[in-house]
C-alpha cells in the first residue's frame with residue numbers, strides 16, 4: 001500500500017509499468033489486462049507499481065488495488081526464486097493433496113501463501129489446475145509433477161537448491 | 162499452412178479441402194505425439210523434440226512428427242500414435258525414442274512393452290479403440306481432439322471443419338439455424354442445461370443491432386478439465402460454433418473468456434484466430450457473404466465466481482467480477498448493456514456437428530430431455546482417469562467400472578461426486594442411474610460442467626463437504642451476506658465436527674443454515690453452496706453421526722479423530738512406512754510386524770497411504 005512504501009529497501013523502477021499501461025490504454029483494453037501484463041513483467045504487484053498503473057490509466061488507486069486483491073492470480077508480495085504451487089482441486093484432494101501441502105509446509109518451514117525470508121521459496125495452493133487425471137499435482141516454477149507422493153516431495157524439495 | 166489466401170466463397174473452402182486431402186497420402190508414416198497439458202506435464206514436448214532429432218539424424222526426413230491435443234487418457238501419458246497403422250503407445254519416455262524409430266518406423270514392428278495392457282484380461286491393445294477406456298465412448302465433441310494438430314487450421318479443414326459454417330452462410334436463414342439447434346435438443350453444457358436454441362432466440366428477438374456473443378471458458382469447477390482440453394485441442398470447433406451462433410443471433414463481436422490457469426488454451430486459440438482470420442473465416446464478409454464477425458480473447462484472473470455469467474461480463478469489462486441481480490438477463494442487457502448470449506465451450510463445440518449432421522441425428526442420442534453426448538472428467542479414486550465422452554443416459558456404473566476400470570487397490574467404492582461445488586455425492590445404491598440433467602439433480606447431484614470425482618472407502622464425506630465449503634468461503638465474492646456469512650458459519654461447524662468438537666444438534670443447525678443460504682443468496686454460487694453438505698447428509702448421515710457422537714472418522718481422514726495402528730496379521734514388515742515416516746514413529750525389524758508409537762506420530766497419514774498391504778489401519 002502507498003503508506004508502506006518505505007518497507008521496501010530498494011526503489012522499484014515503475015517506468016515499465018507506465019509503459020505497459022499507456023500501451024493498453026491507447027488500445028482501450030481493460031485494467032485487468034494491464035495488471036496481468038504488469039505482473040508478468042515484475043512478478044508481483046507492489047504498491048508503487050499499482051500507483052503508477054492507476055495514475056497512467058486515470059483511475060483511483062483503490063480501483064487498481066481492489067482488482068489486485070479480488071483476483072487470486074495477482075500477488076501483492078514478491079514470490080520466491082522457487083515458486084511452488086499445490087493443486088487443491090477435488091481430484092487432488094481425494095488423492096491426498098492436503099497431506100502433500102502439509103508436508104511441503106513442514107519441509108520448507110513456510111505456510112501456504114508465504115514466501116521465505118530469504119526469498120528463496122514461496123508456497124501457494126490453487127483451486128484447480130485442470131490436470132486432474134494426474135493428481136495430486138505440484139507445480140514448481142511452471143514444471144508439473146503429477147501423482148506426487150510424499151517421497152516425491154522429498155525429491156522436489158531436494159532439487160530446489 | 163497451405164497458402165493464406167482469403168477464401169472468397171464456400172466453393173473456395175471446398176477446393177481448399179480437396180487440395181489439402183490430395184496432398185496427404187494415407188500410407189504416409191507419421192508420429193503423432195500428444196501435446197495436451199496432461200502429457201506435457203509428463204514430458205511430451207521433450208519427446209516431440211527427441212523424435213525430430215532422431216529422425217533427422219537417421220535421415221528419415223519424410224516421416225512427419227505431429228503434435229496433437231489431448232486424447233483424454235492423460236493418466237497414461239505421454240501418448241504417441243504411429244500412423245498409418247495407428248499403433249497406440251502409452252507412457253512413452255525419451256529413452257524409448259530410438260527403439261520406436263528402429264522397430265516401428267524402420268521395420269514396421271510393434272514395441273510390445275509400450276502397448277496398453279488391459280488389467281482385466283491381461284491382453285495388450287494395439288489400437289486406441291481396443292482400449293476398454295475408449296470402447297464405450299462416443300466422441301462427438303471430441304471428434305478431432307487427439308487426431309489433429311490444433312495449431313494447423315488445415316487439419317481442421319481436412320476433417321470437414323468449417324463446412325457447417327459454409328452451409329449456414331449459403332443455405333440457411335438465421336431462423337433455420339435456431340430451429341435446427343432447438344430441434345436437436347442441445348442444452349447448455351456449462352451447468353444449467355438451458356436449451357441453447359431458445360437462448361439464441363431470446364437474444365435474437367431483442368431490439369438493437371449491437372449484440373455480443375461470449376464463450377465461457379472459465380471452467381472453475383475443481384475436478385473438471387474438458388473445456389481446457391477442447392480449447393487446447395480443437396480451438397477451431399469452438400470458433401466455428403461461435404460464428405454460427407453469432408450469425409443466428411445477429412451479433413458481430415465476441416469474446417472468449419479463458420481461465421488464468423490455462424495458458425496453452427490461450428496460445429492455441431490465438432493461433433486459430435489468426436489462421437481463420439487470414440482465410441476469411443473470421444472478419445469482414447466471411448466466405449464472401451455479407452456476414453462479418455470477429456472474436457477476441459480475454460484472460461481470466463483467477464476467481465471462481467467469474468464463471469457466473471453476470472460476473473463474467475463485469476470481468477470482461479475490466480471490473481471486479483461480482484454478480485448482478487437478474488433480471489435483466491444478459492440476453493436483454495449484458496456486455497456494455499447490450500444483448501449478450503453466453504454459452505459454454507462444450508456447448509459451442511457441439512454446434513458445427515449439429516448443423517453438419519442434422520438435428521435428427523443429434524436428437525437420436527441421449528435420453529428424453531437430454532440429447533447428445535456429455536464429456537465427463539472421470540477422476541479421483543478410479544483406475545482409468547481422464548476425459549470420457551458418452552451419450553447422455555449412460556449409467557454411472559458403466560462410466561466408473563466399464564470405462565474407468567473400477568477402484569484401485571481393490572478398495573470399496575463409496576460415492577461419486579458430480580457438479581463441482583454446486584453438486585453432490587451419489588452413493589453406490591444409485592450407481593445404475595442413467596446420467597442426464599434431470600436424473601442427476603433428482604439424486605442430489607448435478608450435471609454441472611461434468612466433473613465425476615470417484616471416492617472410495619478411504620474418503621471421508623464430512624471432509625469432502627468441508628472441502629467444498631472451504632472452497633466456497635474462499636470464492637464467495639462477498640457481495641451478499643447469506644453467502645458470505647452463512648457459508649462461513651456452515652464451514653466452521655464442519656471444522657468443529659472434524660476436530661471432534663461436534664455437538665448434538667449440529668446436523669440440524671447445518672440443515673437450517675443450508676435452507677437459509679439457498680433461499681436468500683443473490684447468485685447461484687450461494688444458491689447452490691449448501692448442496693455438498695445436503696447431499697452428503699442425505700446419503701451419508703451416519704458418517705456425520707460417527708464424527709459427532711462417537712468422535713470417530715470411519716474413513717481415517719480427519720486426523721484429530723484417528724489413531725493409526727499396524728495390523729500385525731497383515732504387516733509383512735516391508736519397512737516402507739518406517740522409511741517414510743517423518744517423525745520416526747514407526748518401529749520394527751525387517752520382515753517382522755511393525756508398530757506405531759502414538760506419542761511420536763503426527764498423523765500425517767503417509768504410512769496409511771503407503772502400505773502396499775493395507776496393514777496400517779485407522780482407528
Ligand SMILES: Cc1cc2nc3c(=O)[nH]c(=O)nc-3n(C[C@H](O)[C@H](O)[C@H](O)COP(=O)(O)O)c2cc1C
Pocket residue numbers: 348349350351352353354355377378379380381382465466467468469470471503504505506508509610684685686
Ligand atoms: C458460481 C458459478 C460458476 C459458474 N462457472 C461456470 C464455468 O466455469 N463455466 C461455464 O461454462 N459456466 C459456468 N457457470 C454457468 C454460467 O453462468 C452460464 O450459465 C453458462 O456459461 C451458460 O452457458 P450454457 O448455456 O452453454 O451452459 C457458472 C455459474 C455459477 C453460478
Ligand code: SF4
Pocket residue numbers: 466483484636637638639640641642644645682683684685686687688
Ligand atoms: S451468492 Fe455469494 S458469490 Fe453470489 S453474489 Fe452473493 S456473495 Fe457473491
Ligand code: SF4
Pocket residue numbers: 725738741742743744745746747757758761762763764765766767768769
Ligand atoms: S501417520 Fe505419519 S507420523 Fe504417524 S506413524 Fe504414519 S508416517 Fe509416521
Ligand code: FES
Pocket residue numbers: 195196197198199200201230231232233234235236238239240
Ligand atoms: S494431455 Fe495427452 S491424453 Fe490428455
